[in-house]
Amino acid sequence: MKYISTRGQMAPLEFSDTILMGLAPDGGLALPQSYPQIDRATLDAWRGLSYADLAFEILSLFATDIPPADLKAMLDRTYTREVFGTEAITPVKTLHDGLKLLELSNGPTLAFKDMAMQFLGQLFEYVLAKRGETLNILGATSGDTGSAAEYALRGKAGVNVFMLSPKGKMSSFQRAQMFSLTDANIHNIAIDGMFDDCQDIVKAVQNDHAFKAAYKIGTVNSINWARVVAQVVYYFAGYFNATGSNDEQVSFCVPSGNFGNVCAGHIARQMGLPVARLIVATNENDVLDEFFKTGVYRPRSTEQTFVTSSPSMDISKASNFERFVFDLVGRDGAEVARLWSEVDAGRGFDLSARLDAVRSEFGFVSGASNHADRLATIRQVDGEDGVVLDTHTADGVKVARELRLTGETVVCLETALPAKFAETIREALNREPPRPAGFEGIEDLPQRVVEFGADAAAVKSYVAHALA
Numbered sequence: 001m002k003y004i005s006t007r008g009q010m011a012p013l014e015f016s017d018t019i020l021m022g023l024a025p026d027g028g029l030a031l032p033q034s035y036p037q038i039d040r041a042t043l044d045a046w047r048g049l050s051y052a053d054l055a056f057e058i059l060s061l062f063a064t065d066i067p068p069a070d071l072k073a074m075l076d077r078t079y080t081r082e083v084f085g086t087e088a089i090t091p092v093k094t095l096h097d098g099l100k101l102l103e104l105s106n107g108p109t110l111a112f113k114d115m116a117m118q119f120l121g122q123l124f125e126y127v128l129a130k131r132g133e134t135l136n137i138l139g140a141t142s143g144d145t146g147s148a149a150e151y152a153l154r155g156k157a158g159v160n161v162f163m164l165s166p167k168g169k170m171s172s173f174q175r176a177q178m179f180s181l182t183d184a185n186i187h188n189i190a191i192d193g194m195f196d197d198c199q200d201i202v203k204a205v206q207n208d209h210a211f212k213a214a215y216k217i218g219t220v221n222s223i224n225w226a227r228v229v230a231q232v233v234y235y236f237a238g239y240f241n242a243t244g245s246n247d248e249q250v251s252f253c254v255p256s257g258n259f260g261n262v263c264a265g266h267i268a269r270q271m272g273l274p275v276a277r278l279i280v281a282t283n284e285n286d287v288l289d290e291f292f293k294t295g296v297y298r299p300r301s302t303e304q305t306f307v308t309s310s311p312s313m314d315i316s317k318a319s320n321f322e323r324f325v326f327d328l329v330g331r332d333g334a335e336v337a338r339l340w341s342e343v344d345a346g347r348g349f350d351l352s353a354r355l356d357a358v359r360s361e362f363g364f365v366s367g368a369s370n371h372a373d374r375l376a377t378i379r380q381v382d383g384e385d386g387v388v389l390d391t392h393t394a395d396g397v398k399v400a401r402e403l404r405l406t407g408e409t410v411v412c413l414e415t416a417l418p419a420k421f422a423e424t425i426r427e428a429l430n431r432e433p434p435r436p437a438g439f440e441g442i443e444d445l446p447q448r449v450v451e452f453g454a455d456a457a458a459v460k461s462y463v464a465h466a467l468a
């Protein structure tokens with residue numbers, strides 16, 4: 001399997017090259033030349049596999065330049081009860097009204113990012129050791145990618161992590177998770193701006209080819225294809241857990257920000273997983289909801305982006321949306337490059353002529369949730385089912401209940417645990433959320449972070465100095 005760029009100007013690459021590359025040299029995102037197709041016999045053979053074995057079956061279709069035994073060993077080390085808390089790895093919980101929750105947040109940092117990041121940590125170590133290379137990660141986080149990456153890569157030889165986060169916008173738990181790490185290879189940088197400013201800096205540095213090569217800059221964001229493909233696995237696992245046979249269809253409802261999670265669902269559907277609809281749930285930052293309702297993509301500026309109580313989704317320029325649009329426009333890289341030149345110029349684009357295909361061919365619909373909805377949903381699910389949702393999952397449950405059709409099986413992705421967002425849980429339930437063992441008093445630990453304006457040059461100079 002070889003990888004191409006959404007902007008059409010990259011010579012096909014192998015999987016391992018793609019994961020070290022980050023952004024493609026033409027500014028686009030890597031995707032496979034085609035999606036492997038899963039027939040019914042294969043789907044039948046996969047039902048009942050352990051998570052690690054299922055991950056091996058799926059990832060071996062994509063990571064074709066890694067010897068199968070090596071890939072299997074990495075996956076067996078990653079998807080264990082010790083790391084993810086249960087044998088099932090991603091168990092499904094059913095609420096009283098039949099809505100299902102796919103638990104993705106039982107890993108080391110309590111958010112779904114661990115699902116892919118724990119594997120990416122193994123993958124980096126493996127590929128870098130094979131090549132005798134080192135890598136310096138420059139990442140952007142709105143709260144969860146940062147801690148997942150830092151926990152997966154802390155103390156690893158040959159890897160440094162420089163993580164940009166929006167100053168003062170994450171929850172106190174998220175800040176503590178990242179800023180209390182003392183490992184020498186972890187560098188936290190708070191940026192005066194929103195997540196989009198952080199991601200813009202990451203992309204600007206990726207597009208400075210001389211700097212990128214000189215300082216061996218890589219990425220852990222969903223820019224990195226390995227992040228997305230590892231997330232494809234839990235759509236298959238969730239489907240098998242939520243159904244009794246492969247004759248059934250399910251719909252997935254996905255709390256969305258940077259569009260990486262639901263992009264993996266789109267890929268699973270393109271591979272042939274029996275997915276009826278992909279329901280995109282946004283918070284008050286509803287750029288994606290607007291697109292899926294109108295076909296118009298209108299990214300907002302930092303000033304127009306709200307700080308909300310589901311802060312990890314405070315995103316107005318969804319990076320992976322480009323991967324979906326590539327498929328939507330018939331994999332025409334020149335057209336994607338043209339559309340993103342509009343985005344880069346601060347404008348958007350209008351694909352309303354393709355809205356029928358968005359719904360009928362690709363199965364996308366959407367809805368939005370706000371602070372009041374979030375509080376009401378957290379209270380309702382706590383009262384009726386005794387389950388405390390985190391604020392992002394609450395956005396998903398609200399939208400799933402609003403859009404669910406009669407007889408439709410909907411699986412809502414649980415993207416974080418409530419302990420990460422205690423401020424809002426207290427507001428909703430007037431009590432503390434359950435806190436998993438090992439995180440007691442984390443907010444009281446000393447914190448280590450430097451601060452900059454939204455300035456790529458300042459970040460580059462900090463990275464260069466730290467690596468000197």
Ligand SMILES: Cc1ncc(COP(=O)(O)O)c(C=O)c1O
Pocket residue numbers: 111112143144145255256257258259260261262312313392393415416
């Ligand atoms: C808890 C949580 N929920 C939802 C999202 C949205 O996921 P995505 O950016 O993949 O759309 C994120 C971060 O991205 C998150 O951290």
Ligand SMILES: N[C@@H](CCOP(=O)(O)O)C(=O)O
Pocket residue numbers: 140141142143144145146195220221222223257258260312313319
């Ligand atoms: N919500 C994310 C934002 C970054 O998303 P990614 O999937 O591209 O890494 C976060 O929590 O940091």
